[in-house]
Amino acid sequence: MLVTRLSQWLALSTFALLTAANDDSKPWEAYINSPSSRHIRPRSIKAISGDAVIHTSPDGVYTLHMKQGSQITLDFSYVGGLLSMTTSTSESVAENDPVPHFSLAFAESPAFIRAISDDTKAVPTQDYDKALNVTVAAGSQAYAMPRERFRGGFQYVTIHAFRSVSISDVVCELGYTPSQQNPRDWEGHFWTDDDELLVRMWYAGVFTAQTNIAPPHTSRWLPQVVDGWAYNATLGVEGPMLLDGAKRDRAVWSGDLGIAGTTAFLGLGSVGLESVYYALETMFYFQNETDGMLPYSGPTTGSWRKGSKSDVYHAWVLVACFNYAIYTGNETWIDIHWDNITRGVEYVMQRLDNDVGLAEQVYDNDWARLGGGGYNSALNALNYHALASLASLAADTATERNGREQQANDWSAAAARLKTAFNTVLWDESAKLYRDNETTAGARLFPQDGNSLALLYSLTTSREQSTAVSEALTRNWNNIGPVTPELPDTISTFISSVEVLAHYAADQPGTALKLMRRTWGYMLESPLMTGTTLVEGMSANGSLAYRSMRSYNYDSTYTSLSHSWSTGPTQALSFKGVGLEIVGWKKWIFRPQPGDLKSLETAYMSPMGEFEASVQFSDKGILGWLLDATLKTPKGTSGTMDLPFRCKTVTVNGWPVSWQKPVTGGGVKRILGVGCDAPQT
Structure with missing residues (x-):
């Protein structure tokens, strides 16, 4: 009876998969937040006040007829870049007249729509960016914002008229991901039929990362321009670069790359990897020649001017290096930068050269947390992963000539010693958590960062x-x-x-x-x-x-609403939920953890080739739960199936296997599990 039912189910599920394969529908494309053009008109009028009239052409172009004192707010959806428009006025302005024709103010949040821009400078006096005042010649004129007034991220533009003026065909020239002719051309996707909110957050994560990929020479000048802003400073090494935020700080921050870089890769593929490449090149360019320490941030930040350093962010750069290496499979890049990586790891090894086996946090700059210092748990968790992962990379790329086998042994031994010390020194059995550090104050603090990283x-x-x-x-x-x-x-x-x-x-x-x-x-x-x-x-x-x-001084307008370090769910849903994750040098793992989801899929593009997985779970009563998964991985890679639940039988392409089994080679693999335990929810 079991065999008959199993045969029927296999036949039906095979038909379903073949039908899906022939269906060209891509429902996830409706959730891509990017426009298809690099020139964007406002999608709607958010607000209007005073004596103003709006005419809308059949093709949706707004013409704003504004009298003195009137104000109109345009909603662009979320964009970043430079505005251009056509103006018309009969009022000429004398050269020494301080009153402009109109002003432009920018805001990310609807809470801060006003005649002054949201803030990119947190100071106690609430010194906002004010607005960009515009004076034009009489008659019909084309106007474009000066390049230095680039605005990295905004949704709303408020136009305030100081004189009578007509403004038409307002257009934003997109600044982000300058390599993309079509910003909707994303190479990765995620989908589930079971929860639209999860789909939305995956795509919001990728869009956030996309808006954080900046063209060269659009970083924020510090000290900031008084009563305004200037965003034409050099980011670092020339090229589109992944930054911390669209509005601000518009600089490379080393710690952000561990989350943001993976999001950019999963959603944008080659464009995302390009942005990580230039961010890492900037870190390498400014690496300390004496001790090998990697920078805390990019060269336009206030932290840079103060000479700030960070042990934690140094480790995050090493994590990002490992991620970039395994996502690209680029051995040439590894060879070129192995000396940079080695010097970075040796910095960590020197910090661990003590009787305890943990690194003491010398520089406590971090993501703005309080506490820190001592044998900090977050720092040492990051050090552990940097050592263990880069040891594996050294072993996998070792040759008789490059000497990486010994490095792999040394780094791996240091990681093992660190892990033992971590649990000996920092574990608190009563709290079931790790301490912040071993000091009296640190022993009473059980941090989110140190414990999350340890897990x-x-x-x-x-x-x-x-x-x-x-x-x-x-x-x-x-x-x-x-x-x-x-x-x-x-x-x-x-x-x-x-x-x-x-x-x-x-x-x-x-x-x-x-x-x-x-x-x-x-x-x-x-x-x-x-x-x-x-x-x-x-x-x-x-x-x-x-x-x-x-340090933000109770200035809510300063907070960035598009910040790529916040995009963890994108990585989680693809790598952990669907469960197809690149984990080493041309190595992947398939470990689906659907929770309460029954159907989910993901795909992402690497220079090694395409990674794709679809997972279906169904409860078949006496048969138990049934798993039906299809994987597509590139040739030249190998992987491991590691199901976090037991099944009575598992087959890969029709062949019975253990529920934990290495899978050699790339290509398409059909995994069927029968009589499985219910997924953990």
């Missing part, structure tokens, strides 16, 4: 310990997300991105999905946000007063 990078020593840490982290949650202990009254979308990945690492997909729906769902639905991009951070009550007590 994600496998510093726990048992499944039970991992489950306990995952459960303990949820004690920080309020109704919209984790209030991080290391920065009171703050929900960090960066560290919460790491926490999402951490719950998957602990085999708790239900917890990860709950966190994504709670925190990222709020970001997508809140009237304070854009609905298409992801915010830098929030206060505990969901307001934009992020980091108010930590």
